[in-house]
Amino acid sequence: MEAVKRKKKTPSFKTGSLFNRKGMLFAHLALVVPLVHFAIWYVYLNWQSIMLAFGYPYGGGEWHFTFMYFKQFFVEVIAPDTIIFKALRNTLLFFAASMIKMFICYLVSYFFFKKVYLHGAFKLIFMLPSIVSTVVLTSLFKSFITTYGPLWKFLYTVFGYELPPLLASSGTAKWVLLFYTLWAGFGVQMMIFVGAMNRIPGEILESAKLDGCSWVREMLRIVLPLTWETFMIYFILGFAGVFTATGPILYFTGMSQVYDTWTLSFFMFAQTRENLLNYASAIGLILTLLTVPIVIATRLIVRRFNREIAY
Numbered sequence: 001m002e003a004v005k006r007k008k009k010t011p012s013f014k015t016g017s018l019f020n021r022k023g024m025l026f027a028h029l030a031l032v033v034p035l036v037h038f039a040i041w042y043v044y045l046n047w048q049s050i051m052l053a054f055g056y057p058y059g060g061g062e063w064h065f066t067f068m069y070f071k072q073f074f075v076e077v078i079a080p081d082t083i084i085f086k087a088l089r090n091t092l093l094f095f096a097a098s099m100i101k102m103f104i105c106y107l108v109s110y111f112f113f114k115k116v117y118l119h120g121a122f123k124l125i126f127m128l129p130s131i132v133s134t135v136v137l138t139s140l141f142k143s144f145i146t147t148y149g150p151l152w153k154f155l156y157t158v159f160g161y162e163l164p165p166l167l168a169s170s171g172t173a174k175w176v177l178l179f180y181t182l183w184a185g186f187g188v189q190m191m192i193f194v195g196a197m198n199r200i201p202g203e204i205l206e207s208a209k210l211d212g213c214s215w216v217r218e219m220l221r222i223v224l225p226l227t228w229e230t231f232m233i234y235f236i237l238g239f240a241g242v243f244t245a246t247g248p249i250l251y252f253t254g255m256s257q258v259y260d261t262w263t264l265s266f267f268m269f270a271q272t273r274e275n276l277l278n279y280a281s282a283i284g285l286i287l288t289l290l291t292v293p294i295v296i297a298t299r300l301i302v303r304r305f306n307r308e309i310a311y
Contacts, residue, residue, distance in 0.1 A: 049277075049281045049284070050281065052277050052278050053069060053278065053281040053282035053285045054067070054069075054282075055068065055278060056278075069278050069283075070282050072279065072282075073282060073286060083262060084264075084267065084283075086260060087263050087264045087266070087267045088264055090174060090260070090261065090262060090263045091243060091264045091265070092242075092245075093178060094177075094181060094245035094247055094263060095241070095243075095245035097181045097182055098241070098245055099235075100182065101181070101182050101186070102189065102238060104186075105190050106193055106231065107219075108190060109190050109193035109197065110193075110197065110219050110223060112190070113194050113197040113198065113223075123190075126186040126187055127186075127187035127190075127191075129183070129184040129185060129186070129187065130184075130185060130187030130188055131187070135251065137184065141180060142251075142252065145166050145167070145176065146165070146167075147164075151163060167252055167253060167259070168259075169259070170260040173253055173259040174259070174260055174261050176252070177248070177253075177261055178247070180247060180248070192230065192234075193227070193231075196227040196229075196231075199226075199227075204222060204226075208222055228305075235298070235302060236295060236298055236299050239295055240295050242291065242294060243264055243287040244264070244287070246263040246264075249261050249266045250266070250269075255270060264283065264287065267280075267283075268283055268284060
């Protein structure tokens, strides 16, 4: 007698099946983790900070609800002579510098991916600022550009030019900080970009080479689309910090306002040092509410440029 073959029961994937219901239940339960994380580490820990924005007295006392600090911010942010206006301008400059650094980092990463001559040595050079402590690196940088420092001696010896104190003038201190922001911090981001590029199948690049594809076309039409997810993450994270972009202001120019280097985040830091917590809390809340739609809009726009590619 022939053995009776029995059909194996396969799980049903129809809409409304038990499998799908359990799967959706698990997916919804997975959202509990980030919600609890948000409730504990943002709402619970920052509830007093949020209340301070509405006039809640720090350290106790009678509370008088007010929007005074919000009104103060919007009045000062449009007045060109106020610290807030200058801080916002500097913040946007540092944000632009960070975005430019990201594009430069991607370009440099592509050349390292192509293994240009001495690429290993250049990787070490770009990694050094990320390895060395920020305090040590800023001290070395200040010593290099200071009066009678190496840069001053070189310019005076070769060109007879006496370099002015760059960090003691409002006309140059801000640009020195922006240059430092561009120069430092390539390392980690560069390594991640190179790692994403190394995942690209060699057959694709070999085929492009046989077709006579130039390096510009290869980078823009092949490498960038295939590493778009990694690039997009950094791009969106850059916009998430649009109002918190800053540099090592305290290390370079200290707490003085005369050098015109303050940013919004540094202004809030200075307010907390003086125990002026209400105004700083109001500014932080406003910037948070402005950042959320900016990040969402940026993600939606960036997603339209390139579809997700799996390889």
